[in-house]
Amino acid sequence: MTWLAVALLAAVCVFMRVxxxxxxxxxRPAWFDRALTAxxxxxxxxxxxxxxxxxxxxxxxxxxxxxxxxxxxxxVARGPLLLVVVAAAGVTAALRGLGA
Amino acid sequence: MFAGSEAADGVRRMLPISIAGIPEGVxxxxxxxxxxxxxxxxxxxxxxxxxxxxxATVSVLRDGGTLGAALLAAAxxxxxxxxxxxxxxxxxxxxxxxxxxxxxxxxxxxxDGSRARLLGAxxxxxxxxxxxxxxxxxxxxxxxxxxxxxxxxxxxxxxxxLLRDHLGPLALLGGALxxxxxxxxxxxxxxxxxxxxxxxxxxxx
Numbered sequence: 001m002t003w004l005a006v007a008l009l010a011a012v013c014v015f016m017r018v019x020x021x022x023x024x025x026x027x028r029p030a031w032f033d034r035a036l037t038a039x040x041x042x043x044x045x046x047x048x049x050x051x052x053x054x055x056x057x058x059x060x061x062x063x064x065x066x067x068x069x070x071x072x073x074x075x076v077a078r079g080p081l082l083l084v085v086v087a088a089a090g091v092t093a094a095l096r097g098l099g100a
Numbered sequence: 101m102f103a104g105s106e107a108a109d110g111v112r113r114m115l116p117i118s119i120a121g122i123p124e125g126v127x128x129x130x131x132x133x134x135x136x137x138x139x140x141x142x143x144x145x146x147x148x149x150x151x152x153x154x155x156a157t158v159s160v161l162r163d164g165g166t167l168g169a170a171l172l173a174a175a176x177x178x179x180x181x182x183x184x185x186x187x188x189x190x191x192x193x194x195x196x197x198x199x200x201x202x203x204x205x206x207x208x209x210x211x212d213g214s215r216a217r218l219l220g221a222x223x224x225x226x227x228x229x230x231x232x233x234x235x236x237x238x239x240x241x242x243x244x245x246x247x248x249x250x251x252x253x254x255x256x257x258x259x260x261x262l263l264r265d266h267l268g269p270l271a272l273l274g275g276a277l278x279x280x281x282x283x284x285x286x287x288x289x290x291x292x293x294x295x296x297x298x299x300x301x302x303x304x305x
Contacts, residue, residue, distance in 0.1 A: 001161070001167070002136045002137065002140050002161070003140065004167070005136075005140075005157055005161060005167055005170065006136075006140050006143050006144050006147065006148075007147075008167065008171055009144060009147075009148045009153060009154070009157050009170075009171065009174055010144075010147035010148050012148075012153070012171050012174050012175050012178070013147070013148040013149060013150050013153055013174065013178055014147075014201065016175065016178040016179060016181040016182060016185075017178075017181050017185055017197075017200040017201055017203045018185070018197040018200050018201065019182060019185075020182050020183075020185045020186045020200075021185050021186070021188060021190070021193055021196035021197040021200050022193050022194075022197045024186065024193065025193060026192055026193055031303040031304075032186075032303070034302040034303055034305055035299035035300065035302045035303040036186060036187045036299065036302070037302055038270055038298045038299055038301055038302020038303075038305075039183060039187075039295040039296070039298045039299035039302065040187070040266060041263065041266035041267070041268060041270040041271035041274060041298070042270050042271065042273055042274025042277070042294045042295055042297065042298030042299075043180070043183065043184065043274060043291060043294060043295040043298075044209065044259050044262050044263040044266060044271065044274070045259075045263060045271040045272070045273075045274035045275035045278070045294070046274045046275060046277065046278035046290060046291040046294035046295070047205055047209070047256065047259040047278075047291055048256050048259045048260055048263060048275065049275050049278035049279050049282070049290075050256075050278055050282065050287070050290060050291055051252075051253075051255045051256030051259065052253075052256040053279070053282075054278075054282045054287070054290075056287060057282060057283050057284075057285075057286075057287065058282075058283070059279070059282055059283060063250070063253075064250075064252060064253045064256070067250055067253035067257070068253055068256045068257055068260060071253070071256075071257035071260055071261070072257075072260045075257075075260050075261045075263075075264045076264060081113055081116060081258065081261050082116045084257050084258075084260065084261045085116045085117065085120060085254045085257050085258065085261075086116075087257070088250070088253040088254055088256070088257035088260075089120065089249060089250035089251050089253050089254050089257075090250060091250070091253075092250030092252070092253040093248065093249050093250030094250075096247065096248055096250065097248075
């Protein structure tokens with residue numbers, strides 16, 4: 001059961017990654033490239049929302065929100081990625097330490 | 101830019117995110133070792149390479165649920181890769197698919213349309229995730245709750261950093277859709293819907 005689960009999970013995860021590149025073929029129509037260009041900002045923003053206020057299906061304003069906001073300030077000020085990540089984690093940890 | 105330096109760029113950008121993800125891998129290894137032994141969690145981290153899907157599978161096995169339900173949850177959690185993998189470039193379909201084996205949310209974001217950067221970032225993430233799982237499996241609960249270190253905020257912070265050059269109506273739409281759909285759809289699906297809706301708008305232009 002355990003190794004069957006490992007094998008089947010691997011199959012599912014590999015399928016999700018390669019199905020589209022394999023199925024698309026080598027010629028991509030122009031509208032498809034326009035779709036990808038438009039999807040990029042929406043995907044990024046959705047990932048921000050999912051990681052910041054989602055907890056399963058619940059929406060929660062917890063210390064992550066303040067942490068990510070701190071990271072966003074550093075990002076808008078053109079700070080490096082490392083500083084953005086440290087600011088976000090640091091503020092979140094500090095607020096949790098205070099019991100927020 | 102040479103492909104080699106782009107791959108190194110992917111590694112360099114990915115490192116802080118992969119390091120922030122280590123405690124999550126340690127916790128997964130510790131939890132999974134109690135359910136499926138020592139080797140299986142490590143094999144899972146190498147072959148499935150998907151934290152959410154691995155958690156879902158191990159918790160179903162622990163609670164005596166059916167494997168089908170676990171796999172369905174894993175598929176739903178990773179369905180957004182269908183949209184992300186479409187943007188990975190390469191010489192041929194096999195060339196693109198091979199790179200997509202290393203696809204994660206963060207590696208896709210870091211890659212920003214470069215196959216070499218995806219390879220560098222994805223490989224960095226795979227190594228860190230697997231090593232963290234090994235530490236968790238054998239070290240048990242050496243770490244406390246990763247949330248106490250605020251590391252769960254590192255991941256969305258990466259996407260904020262990437263988003264700063266893509267702000268506009270489509271970003272607003274994607275964020276709003278994720279916000280509205282989170283309570284009604286299974287985790288993983290709101291991101292896919294946001295990508296598909298924005299993609300449809302782009303295609304129709």
